[in-house]
Amino acid sequence: MATQHSRSIARMMLAPATTLLLAWMLIPLIMTLYFSFKKYLPLRGGDLGWVGFDNYVRFISSSAFWPAVATTLIIVGGVLLITILLGILLALLLDQPIWGQGVVRILVIAPFFVMPTVSGLVWKNMFMDPVNGFFAHIWRVFGAEPIQWLSHASMPSLVMIISWQWLPFATLILLTAIQSLDSEQIEAAEMDGAKPLSRFFFIILPHLARAITVVVLIQTIFLLSIFAEIFVTTAGAFGTKTLTYLIFQRVLESQNVGLGSAGGVYAIILANIVAIFLMRIVGKNLDR
Amino acid sequence: MARAVTPRRKAINTIIAWLVGLLIFFPILWIVVLSLKTEGDAIKTPLEVLTSVWTLESYAVVQDRSDYFKHFSNSVIIALGSTLLGIVVAVPAAWSMAFVPSRRTRGILMWMLSTKMLPAVGVLYPIYLLFIELGILDSRIGLVVVLMLINLPIIVWMLYTYFKEIPGEILEAARMDGANLKAELIYVLTPMAIPGIASTILLNVILAWNEAFWTLNLTAAKAAPLTAFIASYSSPEGLFYAKLSAASVMAITPILIMGWFSQKQLVRGLTFGAVK
Numbered sequence: 001m002a003t004q005h006s007r008s009i010a011r012m013m014l015a016p017a018t019t020l021l022l023a024w025m026l027i028p029l030i031m032t033l034y035f036s037f038k039k040y041l042p043l044r045g046g047d048l049g050w051v052g053f054d055n056y057v058r059f060i061s062s063s064a065f066w067p068a069v070a071t072t073l074i075i076v077g078g079v080l081l082i083t084i085l086l087g088i089l090l091a092l093l094l095d096q097p098i099w100g101q102g103v104v105r106i107l108v109i110a111p112f113f114v115m116p117t118v119s120g121l122v123w124k125n126m127f128m129d130p131v132n133g134f135f136a137h138i139w140r141v142f143g144a145e146p147i148q149w150l151s152h153a154s155m156p157s158l159v160m161i162i163s164w165q166w167l168p169f170a171t172l173i174l175l176t177a178i179q180s181l182d183s184e185q186i187e188a189a190e191m192d193g194a195k196p197l198s199r200f201f202f203i204i205l206p207h208l209a210r211a212i213t214v215v216v217l218i219q220t221i222f223l224l225s226i227f228a229e230i231f232v233t234t235a236g237a238f239g240t241k242t243l244t245y246l247i248f249q250r251v252l253e254s255q256n257v258g259l260g261s262a263g264g265v266y267a268i269i270l271a272n273i274v275a276i277f278l279m280r281i282v283g284k285n286l287d288r
Numbered sequence: 289m290a291r292a293v294t295p296r297r298k299a300i301n302t303i304i305a306w307l308v309g310l311l312i313f314f315p316i317l318w319i320v321v322l323s324l325k326t327e328g329d330a331i332k333t334p335l336e337v338l339t340s341v342w343t344l345e346s347y348a349v350v351q352d353r354s355d356y357f358k359h360f361s362n363s364v365i366i367a368l369g370s371t372l373l374g375i376v377v378a379v380p381a382a383w384s385m386a387f388v389p390s391r392r393t394r395g396i397l398m399w400m401l402s403t404k405m406l407p408a409v410g411v412l413y414p415i416y417l418l419f420i421e422l423g424i425l426d427s428r429i430g431l432v433v434v435l436m437l438i439n440l441p442i443i444v445w446m447l448y449t450y451f452k453e454i455p456g457e458i459l460e461a462a463r464m465d466g467a468n469l470k471a472e473l474i475y476v477l478t479p480m481a482i483p484g485i486a487s488t489i490l491l492n493v494i495l496a497w498n499e500a501f502w503t504l505n506l507t508a509a510k511a512a513p514l515t516a517f518i519a520s521y522s523s524p525e526g527l528f529y530a531k532l533s534a535a536s537v538m539a540i541t542p543i544l545i546m547g548w549f550s551q552k553q554l555v556r557g558l559t560f561g562a563v564k
Contacts, residue, residue, distance in 0.1 A: 013380035
């Protein structure tokens with residue numbers, strides 16, 4: 001059992017981490033809250049006084065707000081749908097005994113390690129460029145007019161790029177979950193004459209439920225703050241301005257700090273709603 | 289869950305899996321190909337690209353003209369620095385929570401996790417302003433600190449789950465034999481904890497290397513790591529496919545190699561132990 005002495009040492013050892021994180025959380029958060037109630041234009045007069053909830057109202061009622069919310073939801077929803085559906089299929093495939101399993105696994109998870117600016121630019125130029133891109137060349141082979149991917153089909157293109165990056169994550173987690181499934185259970189079901197499809201829906205899918213939830217929550221948190229992929233591809237043009245990107249533009253590009261900060265507070269609230277669900281699942285696991 | 293299947297099934301599965309794997313990997317493969325071509329050849333049709341001459345020219349150009357190594361070393365310093373600093377802060381914290389748990393341990397762990405979920409853009413301006421005030425905008429030390437802080441919750445959590453797996457009885461036995469705290473740390477805990485610490489370092493170097501919100505917003509010419517250097521190709525002039533490919537290949541190769549070693553830790557680290 002721990003003694004009183006070791007307890008006080010333990011508290012001291014915990015202190016640096018908690019102090020740093022507390023400062024990291026509180027100081028910027030308080031500053032953001034403070035700015036959100038001010039008219040603050042660093043390049044055009046600086047601090048122009050308190051404005052109450054003006055920024056909050058203006059942020060929501062600006063014509064860019066609802067499109068940004070829609071864009072954010074389409075990106076998060078689209079990427080989740082694609083990565084989870086394909087992720088389940090891929091995990092089932094990789095779980096089968098095949099030759100060269102290790103190498104295939106490596107090929108599949110590789111995109112996750114590609115830095116976001118690289119994947120954004122590589123897709124934008126080498127693949128989606130309407131003149132010299134890979135797709136344009138392929139389209140021309142079939143006599144078709146190349147698609148202006150990032151301007152005429154900007155949202156599907158972005159969802160595709162981001163899905164490519166996140167598919168490995170979903171696959172890896174779902175594969176880990178499938179591999180933890182008791183093979184005897186599957187064999188028993190097989191002997192009882194369960195067809196592959198019913199084995200999938202009644203044994204594998206329920207077993208995956210928890211892993212799928214975790215994938216959904218973690219990806220949602222990361223996808224809500226997608227930035228670099230948009231920054232290097234469309235820079236927010238062609239209807240690809242997400243909430244994160246809108247706030248970034250308000251704060252750093254047009255230097256309207258008050259308005260951007262109010263947007264930041266909305267983003268924090270939104271992320272917290274998702275976070276509560278994720279924390280509940282992680283917390284449950286902690287008790288076991 | 290692996291079960292025995294007929295050789296024919298296995299052959300079919302193998303072909304499908306390899307095709308899918310190569311399809312997913314193809315963009316990376318393709319930039320490797322383009323990086324080995326001249327600028328003029330890199331924009332031709334895929335067939336012409338494959339049949340044109342191979343050259344290492346672009347790699348030389350990227351290094352000569354753009355201070356590639358400056359950005360590369362910025363990336364190394366920022367990724368390693370933030371990770372090691374994080375380890376120094378997190379090891380004592382994770383140790384104390386794993387071995388001397390109190391009523392508040394669970395709450396502290398959950399709270400740490402919650403700070404990770406704070407959207408960066410929500411605190412962009414305050415951090416930007418503080419960086420200007422402190423004179424550390426576009427400095428490596430500033431990024432080391434910020435990336436350390438955003439990854440600290442993951443580092444603490446990973447270490448905590450690894451430390452939890454070290455049986456407490458061993459520590460108790462050491463204490464019974466008269467080991468004091470220092471001896472306990474150095475001779476008992478450290479050797480058992482090293483694999484966990486190593487995996488934690490590996491995963492966090494990867495995360496810090498690829499981080500692309502703070503690195504893009506808090507750096508300019510001086511401290512820009514590879515993420516920001518590559519982003520400078522978003523409005524290029526002239527032909528640049530081969531150069532961009534070469535720069536990209538050099539930027540992602542070290543992390544791809546590290547990533548392949550850390551597959552298992554990736555799941556544990558990024559799901560905070562919720563999926564093992």
